[in-house]
Amino acid sequence: MARDLLAGCPWLRRTSMRAVVLGAAAVPGCCGRALAYGCGWLAWWCDARGRRVVERRLARAVPAPDARARAVRRSYTDFALTLFDAARLPSRDWPRPGSIEIHDPHGVFRSRPLFGPAILVSAHSHWDLLAAALHRLGLTDGILAPTLSYGDRKLDAWLASQRHRWGCRTVALERAPLALLRALYDGQIIGLLIDRDYTGHGIAGRFLGQPTRLPSGPAALALQSGAPVIPLWLARRSTTRFALFVGQPLRPSPLATRSACIVDLTERIADALSRMLAAAPAQWVAFHDDRYAH
16 A cells, blocks of 8 residues: 555655655654544545455454444554654654553563564564564564565665664565574574565465465474564554553474474464454554455
8 A cells, every 4th residue: 555655756755755754753743643643534534445455354353344344444543643653763752651561471571682583473563663662662682674675775775774773674575584594593583574475375374364375484484493483562552552462482383294383383373463463453454455365
């Protein structure tokens, strides 16, 4: 959706993104969030095709029609608020002290920062905010994450430099497998989003009850490196307050074959994050058509 906006005019797209970051830092937070909420509501009202996509993606998680209609609208307004908060990250005034409540029943972050190797996994829901929260709260010293190119080297470099400011180093998706494995062997922490398969060769499974294709990368990296897979979700509680949920670390099961281990762990990762997001499915960014669903 937003990735294709102004794709035919790279210079204008780069300029617009920089202007959004400067503007977000210049306006008071309350005014910016009110404007973002209004933009999200307007996008919901205008985007009939997008509403149908989101409604279809949330059908299993929110079966009641009236509740699902409200969840679709909240998907737009929450995404707009998230874009505003992400645009303010370079100004370093996010998160505010006490604005994030951490739920870590398994003591993953008992010692801070977390020592690697470790594979942190989440879904398309506040992902840049999650990376910034982990770094600025002292939970990690930084993470390495793959990123999908915009097809514009200057824009990709600028976005990489922005993310580096909140402790997230990035590697191009096509070079990610080897770079991520090397990072794990070096005792580093990597971050992956597991709810969308960009290759078309993922594992058939379910996410939030919806048939889809899941990337096998997290499970394969865990099997090769011995690193635990730690599910995380940053949930929005209000316009300015969040909750960070930390799941139980997952490891490959001692199954007979490598492929069986990868399938089993991939399913357990998806189940863990689905249970987290089931509390607020509207916060899942579900605007994409899943071309590989079965």
